[in-house]
Structure formats: structure tokens, C-alpha cells
Amino acid sequence: MEEQEYTRRSERPKKRRLRKGRTFFIFLLLCVITVAVYSVVQYRNGFELASGTKVAQEDFTGDAIEGSIENYLLLGIDTRGEEQSRTDTMMLLSWNKDTNDIKLVSFMRDIYADIPGYQSYKLNTAYYLGGVQLLKDTLGNMFGLPIHHYALIDFQNFESLVDILAPNGVEIEVEKDMSEKIGVTLTQGVHRLNGQELLGYARFRQDAEGDFGRVARQQKVIEALKDEILAPQNILHLPKFVGAAQGYVTTDYSSAGEILQVLKMLSKGKITIEKATVPIEGSYNFQNFSHAGSAIVIDIEENKTFLREFLGISLD
Template sequence: MKRSRRSRRLPRLPRRPLRKLLILVLVMLLLPIGLLFYYDTKLHRVDALANYSGRPSDTPGANWLIVGTDSREGLTQEQKDELATGDAEGERTDTIMLAHIPLTGKPMLISIPRDLYVPIPGMGSHKINAAFNDGGPQLLVQTVEGLTGLRIDHYAQIGFGGFDKVVDSVGGVKMCIDQPLRDPKAGLNLKAGCQKLNGKQALGLVRTRAFPNADLERVVNQRKFFSALMKRGMSPAVFLNPFRLFPFMSGVASSVTVAKGDHLWNLAWLGFRLRGNFITTTTPTAGAEYTDDGDSLAVGDNTNEFFAYLRKGKTPPDELLSNG
């Protein structure tokens, strides 16, 4: 005997539970979007990308200028002591990196040594970190654009204050250290090998200059750490875990300064592009020279050739790339 058509119908959900389910799904979709916009309003912003006469026109891809400073703003005396930051006032650049996201090919994370001796508009030639120290983000952007011929599209800056919280919010960052590192001035005491660094340890690592070649070794560690942080921040363990994601977003929003017109989703896109396989290098130079600013690094033909490839949307050849 055939079953009736009515007997084969699936039971209907009561309207009230169905409505509650739809509301729950809607809330789950809208809450992250709402929080994204909320945290975006908390980002600090600065007019870093002002136009000026002779500014480079748009170049292929997107270019980020990423700056780490020694600003202690927002730190209590107890936190300064805990993080071994010292009490210096103002802010100077400890880190200058260029993130180049080409239209095709691998992204690049490029360290610009702070001792690179370059022309600074209105100041003559000095070490490049003097541009930020004396003229802030605008002058540093203009100086980097003059050096590279690239148009800077985005700007991001972070100081000591809040750096440790960003790292701790994602549960620490795994790093592999080639040698034991001990630097009391940076509050650093690390063993060799792969290990997870907390915020205090990570800050000490990117600050320390306790190497024979000082800054050139430090910029390598800074790139390694930045790469590891992006990989961790964009990992499912953080990105799909609200107990990690929201503190991470909050930490970034309270600690990072961006250019006017930049948003939290721009930072997320940068992290997404730098989460995996990309090229890291230091700007090639003509080597050491002694200048009015003391021991410096000279701009050479290899420096100009390196940035010429980027302006054309091409990856520089291996002989222009370096880990040091």
C-alpha cells in the first residue's frame, strides 16, 4: 500500500523557533562587522600622506611604510620598569620597513636601515631616521618616497606602549632563535632554539642591538618577528576564535597609528598578504661611510637599481636581495 503524499512531507519547524534561529544567524553575521567598524574608530590617525610638489605618481601595486618608534606614551612607570623601556621622552624610529604588495608576484618586506644617509627635504643629508625625529611621519614619508621613487599608499606606526599587549592577545608568537640572546638594556634573556615569545620578550627581541653588526642584525629579527606575528594573527587559531580575535583587534586599534584614510580592514589585508610566502630583504647599500652624522650607510647604484625594479612592478634579482 502506497504512503500518502502527506505522510512523506518533512515536519515544519514552528514559526517562532525558526524566527529565533534566523535572528541568531543574523546577529552572528552582523556582530563581527559591527565590532570591526567599532574598533576602526579607535585607531589613531595622522596626516602622514600629504601631497607636495614633485611627489611620485602612483606606482604598480601597494606600498606600506611601517614604522616602529620608541614612544613610551601610555605606559605607567611600573610598565616602563617591567618592559625595560627606559624613560626617554619623545619618540624616535627604531624600525623603518617598506611592505611592497605587487600586482603579480610575491609581496616583499624591506628593511630600510635607520643609518642610511639620504637627502631629507629642508634638512640636507642625514641618517634617514632624522626625518621622523625632526619632522614626524610626513617628512619620513616624503624622504622615503624621494629615496625609492615609490608612492607610499598606506602608513602604520607602533610604539612601545601597547606592543606587548598585541603580542599577548594572540597567545604569544613562535620564533626560532639561532643563538642565546641576553641584553639587560632591552630586558632580554632568551635561549637558542624555537620558542614562544610573550609580549615583553618580543619587545626585547625587536629592540636589541647586542650583535657585532648591531642594526643590520636587528632589522633581520624585526622582519622575522613581523612575519611571525602576521602569520599568527591571520591563523584560524586567532581569526576564528573570538576570545583571541577581539582582544587582538582591540590591541591593534589602541596601539597602532595609521594614515588618514587607512582602516582596520586595510591592516587586515596587509596581514593576509604577509601571512605566508613572501620575500624579506634589507635595502642594498654601498657600505659604510663616515659622515657628519657619524658612522652611516651610503646609498649606492645597487640601492637605486633595487628600487627601479619595484617601480616597474618587477621583483629584484637575487643579487640585490639580502638577509642582512
């Protein structure tokens, strides 16, 4: 009798541990379900918010991917309700999938370029004449650059995406007072800028640096947005941001493929961005043309050599 009571008493702590373990498991499961439901709802909210605003997808034939480096043509346009637009922002994002390093090359929009099928004109006119494919072919012909994918966003959509990702603004050091022709007034100093202000900062060029200064600011904005995406305080905003990006950003990817690529990049840990601008210093001069106005005439071979070394890829 005493032996049986001892046995029963010795089993009680084990049962309590089992109950505690089961309770913790149920709590953990409920947390996972709550997070999943929240993410799906926020993703759908973002997607619905952006529905009907995307720039139309275009026919695009990317180059075959060889090796571990994948190149994306990033374009920003200001449609203003027009059927045809010029590209205000032209960047090549080069991602090394083995090292997770990212290299970002900005192309000056006033580069005097040989546009296939047309007379030579400023580089940003290629998109106006023939869309993403013609711009891709123009860069490919000039520098031998392989371009595998593209992403295109209208500036109004850019503003909305920034406000979804960072409702409290994106921290930027504004190096001088800015207001002319950007639709906002910015003062010198460190500020948290909303979408409209951040776009204005990135587009400002009414100073001695002109377009070269604007390109540097655009790269600075890309770096700041990367930090916001990875910031812990913005985790709750990411599902809605990703959903809205499906509607605001036009790419040659399917929605699932686009998300998968971003997840692959983020899952590999810390992301560093190394930046450059074409033309490089000392490789260009300004010339006036009757049909194109003032344009940047560049030494193509010198810039091609730079791109080959900077990106670490062979160029045809």
C-alpha cells in the same frame, strides 16, 4: 475514506522535512547572531582598551596610486614619554592587489641620508625632525619611491597588540641567547614569546651582525605575526585585535578604510611575503661624521636599481 487517509499520511514526511529545515535555519541564524554580537563586543573591548594610547595622527600627503601596486610606510618608534622620537623600524610594505603578493623592504636606520631642508644625517633622524611626511619625502628623494600610506606604532602598544592576538605567545626560533639592552632574557631555541619578549627579540643588536641582524629579526617577526593572524586558533581573538589596532596603530586611513584594506588582502587567499634590506650587500661602507657619528654611506643608484627590479615599479 481510505483514499483520504492515504493522502494525509503521505504528506507527513514532507511536513517533518519542512520542520527540520526550519529548525536548522533558525539554529544557523542564532549562530550568526551570536558570532556577530561576540565580534562587536570584543571589537569594542579592544578599542576601549587602546583608547588614549595612540600616537597622534600627523599631516601626511601620499603619492597618487597608479596601477595595482600600493606602498605602505611602516614605522616603529619608542616614545618613552618624549615629544620627539626617532624611528627604530622603517619598512616599506608593497602590496600587489592583482596577485596578492607582498614585498617587504627594510631600510637601515643609520643610512646617511640627504634630509630635505636639513643637513645630511642618519635616516632615522628624518622622523625626529619632521615626522612621517619628512621621512617619506627623504625616501622619495633618495630612491624615487612612491609611498601611498603609512602606519605607525609605538613599541609599548606593539607589545599589547601581540598579547591580544596571541595570548599563548608567538612561536619564534631564537637563534642565540639574548638579553643585553632589551629588557628580557631569551635563550636559544624555539619558544612562544609574549609581546614584551617578541619586541626584545626584534630589537636585539648586541652581536657581530648589529643593525643588519636586527633588521632580519624584525622581518622574521612580521612573518610570524602574519601567520598568527591567519591561524585558525586565533580566530576568536581577531575582533578584539582589530578593535585594539584602531587605537594602537596610527595611519592616514579612516578606521573603516583600514579594516577594508586588511579584509581585501585576507580575502584573496594565501599571503606570501618576499623580504629585502636596503642597502643591499656590497653597496655601502661605514664612514664617521663629526655631526652624525658612524653612518652607512650607500650607493644610491645601485640600491635604486635593486628596488626597481624587486618591487616591479618605475622609480623617478
